[in-house]
Amino acid sequence: MYTFSATAENAKPVSPAQPVVIEPEVIVTEHKARINDQKISYQAIAGETILEDSKGLPLASIYSISYLRDDVKDISQRPVTFVFNGGPGSASLWLHMGLFGPKRVVVPGDATDDGAARYTMVENEYSMLDESDLVFIDPVGTGFSRALGENKGEDFWGVTEDAKSIAEFVRRWLIEHGRWNSPKYLAGESYGTTRAAALVDELQGGWTDISINGVMLISSILDFSHARYQPGNNQPYIGFLPTMAATAFYHDKVSAADKAMGLEAFIEASRQFAIKDYALALLQGNRLDTNTYNATRQQLARFTGLTENYLDRVNLRVSASRYSKQLLRGEDLTVGRLDSRYTGIDYDSGGERTDADPSAYGIDGAYTAAIHDYVYKDLGVKMTRPFNVLSYEVNSGWNWNVSGKKMHFVNVAPMLGRAQRENKDLRILVANGYFDFATPFFATENTFADNGIDNDRVSMHYYAAGHMMYVEPDSLAQLAKDIRQFYHPKAK
Structure with a gap:
C-alpha cells in the first residue's frame, strides 16, 4: 500500500541506486524486580523499529519498549503480550506506568488531583512480567514514533492504516526475537481496543496468519454508534x-x-x-x-x-x-x-x-513526569526529540473509513466475531469501570450481545473506578488478578 520515497537525518550516505539505510537507536539494559512474590531478572529493550516499503525504503520509526524475562528455558512456551493505549493519538504510557510495566506511578486512589512533582514511583508488584514478556508500542505520531523521509503521519493515521503498520511491527518483532511460535496476546485500552480488533483482523486475515491466543480489552469501544450523539x-x-x-x-x-x-x-x-x-x-x-x-x-x-x-x-x-x-x-x-x-x-x-x-x-502530570523520568534515568534513552503523550494532531487527522467504506459509525466488533470463528483458541477479556463516561460498560455489554461474538470465550469484569480503573488501589489489585487468570484459561 505504501509507495513513498524517503530520506532521514540519520541515514547513511548511499548511492542513488541503493535504498536509504537508517540505523535505529536501541538501548538494552538489565534489571531485577520482585513481582507477584517472585524475584525476576529481565532485559529491557527500548528503541526504534524501522518499517520499510517493498523497495526497502524507510516508511516510519515505531518506538517500543520490550521486557524479556531472563530465566526462561523454553521461550516458545513463554507468552508475549503487545500493549498499546488509544486516543487515537496516545502513547502507551498509561498501561505501561499504571498496570503492566515493572515500574508504576502512584496517584491518589480517592479521585483527588495528582498535584505537582515530586511524584511517587514504585516497583510494580502487579506487573504481568511474571506471566508474559511485554512489548509496549507507540504508534506513529505518539511517543517517539514518527513517519520518515517524505512520508507523512497522516499515511498511518486511520483505523486500517494504523492496524497495518502495527501488524507489520508485530511481524518484525516476532522474527527478530525468534517468537513466532510463542503464545501471543494483545492488550489495548480505550481506542486501543478498537485497534486490537482491527489488528487481530489484520494479523489473522490472510495466509500469513499470526493467530492470537487472547485479547485484553480495557475500557472497550468497538461500535461507535454507542458513543456518538x-x-x-x-x-x-x-x-x-x-x-x-x-x-x-x-x-x-x-x-x-x-x-x-x-x-x-x-x-x-x-x-x-x-x-x-x-x-x-x-x-x-x-x-x-x-x-x-x-x-x-x-x-x-x-x-x-x-x-x-x-x-x-x-x-x-x-x-x-x-x-x-x-x-x-x-x-x-x-x-x-x-x-x-x-x-x-x-x-x-x-x-x-x-x-x-x-x-x-487529575492524573496527567504524574504519568507524564513518570514516563520521562523512567525512560531517561532507568532505561538510559538518549532520544531528544519530543515525546508525544497524546497528540491532538493525530486525533483530529484520523481516517475513520474502514476498508474503503465511508461509515459514520465505525464498528470493528464483527472482526472479533470472525476472528473467533477462524481461531478456536481466541479468548477475550473485557475490563469495565463503573464510572467511565468515555467507554461506558453497558454500551460494551450491548456490543458483545451482538456482532457474532462467542461470549462463551469472553470474560467480563467490572471495577468500582473509571476508564483507567488501575488508578484505584482495590481495582488495580483485582484487575491484575483477573488478567493473571486470563493467561491460565484452564486454571480454576
Missing part, C-alpha cells in the same frame, strides 16, 4: 444510563432506599430499565402516551439524580457531556469524563459544557 441515534442514551446511575449513586444523588440497595444492585436495576422501558420509550418518540412518558421520566430521574423538570427540557435524552455539568451544578462542581468519581470547578458554573475533564488533569 446525533439526532435519531438513541444508542448512547441507553448505553450511558447505567454509568449515570453509578455516578449518581457515588455522589449521593439517589434516594436513601436506592442507596441501601448497594452500588451493584442499583446498577443492575438501571440496566433493566435502560434496555426495556427506557429503550422502548425512546423508540416510540412522540408516539409515547402521556402516562408512559411521565412514568419513564420519573424512573429516569431516579437513576440519573436529575430533576424531572430538567429531563422534560431535554426530551428524556441526557448526553454524557451535559450530565457531567448538570449533576453537581447546585454545588458548583463538575464530574469527570474518564472517571466520574473526580470533581472539578469550572470558571462558569452556569455553562453548558465543562471547561476540562478533572479526571484527566
Whole structure:
C-alpha cells in the first residue's frame, strides 16, 4: 500500500541506486524486580523499529519498549503480550506506568488531583512480567514514533492504516526475537481496543496468519454508534444510563432506599430499565402516551439524580457531556469524563459544557513526569526529540473509513466475531469501570450481545473506578488478578 520515497537525518550516505539505510537507536539494559512474590531478572529493550516499503525504503520509526524475562528455558512456551493505549493519538504510557510495566506511578486512589512533582514511583508488584514478556508500542505520531523521509503521519493515521503498520511491527518483532511460535496476546485500552480488533483482523486475515491466543480489552469501544450523539441515534442514551446511575449513586444523588440497595444492585436495576422501558420509550418518540412518558421520566430521574423538570427540557435524552455539568451544578462542581468519581470547578458554573475533564488533569502530570523520568534515568534513552503523550494532531487527522467504506459509525466488533470463528483458541477479556463516561460498560455489554461474538470465550469484569480503573488501589489489585487468570484459561 505504501509507495513513498524517503530520506532521514540519520541515514547513511548511499548511492542513488541503493535504498536509504537508517540505523535505529536501541538501548538494552538489565534489571531485577520482585513481582507477584517472585524475584525476576529481565532485559529491557527500548528503541526504534524501522518499517520499510517493498523497495526497502524507510516508511516510519515505531518506538517500543520490550521486557524479556531472563530465566526462561523454553521461550516458545513463554507468552508475549503487545500493549498499546488509544486516543487515537496516545502513547502507551498509561498501561505501561499504571498496570503492566515493572515500574508504576502512584496517584491518589480517592479521585483527588495528582498535584505537582515530586511524584511517587514504585516497583510494580502487579506487573504481568511474571506471566508474559511485554512489548509496549507507540504508534506513529505518539511517543517517539514518527513517519520518515517524505512520508507523512497522516499515511498511518486511520483505523486500517494504523492496524497495518502495527501488524507489520508485530511481524518484525516476532522474527527478530525468534517468537513466532510463542503464545501471543494483545492488550489495548480505550481506542486501543478498537485497534486490537482491527489488528487481530489484520494479523489473522490472510495466509500469513499470526493467530492470537487472547485479547485484553480495557475500557472497550468497538461500535461507535454507542458513543456518538446525533439526532435519531438513541444508542448512547441507553448505553450511558447505567454509568449515570453509578455516578449518581457515588455522589449521593439517589434516594436513601436506592442507596441501601448497594452500588451493584442499583446498577443492575438501571440496566433493566435502560434496555426495556427506557429503550422502548425512546423508540416510540412522540408516539409515547402521556402516562408512559411521565412514568419513564420519573424512573429516569431516579437513576440519573436529575430533576424531572430538567429531563422534560431535554426530551428524556441526557448526553454524557451535559450530565457531567448538570449533576453537581447546585454545588458548583463538575464530574469527570474518564472517571466520574473526580470533581472539578469550572470558571462558569452556569455553562453548558465543562471547561476540562478533572479526571484527566487529575492524573496527567504524574504519568507524564513518570514516563520521562523512567525512560531517561532507568532505561538510559538518549532520544531528544519530543515525546508525544497524546497528540491532538493525530486525533483530529484520523481516517475513520474502514476498508474503503465511508461509515459514520465505525464498528470493528464483527472482526472479533470472525476472528473467533477462524481461531478456536481466541479468548477475550473485557475490563469495565463503573464510572467511565468515555467507554461506558453497558454500551460494551450491548456490543458483545451482538456482532457474532462467542461470549462463551469472553470474560467480563467490572471495577468500582473509571476508564483507567488501575488508578484505584482495590481495582488495580483485582484487575491484575483477573488478567493473571486470563493467561491460565484452564486454571480454576
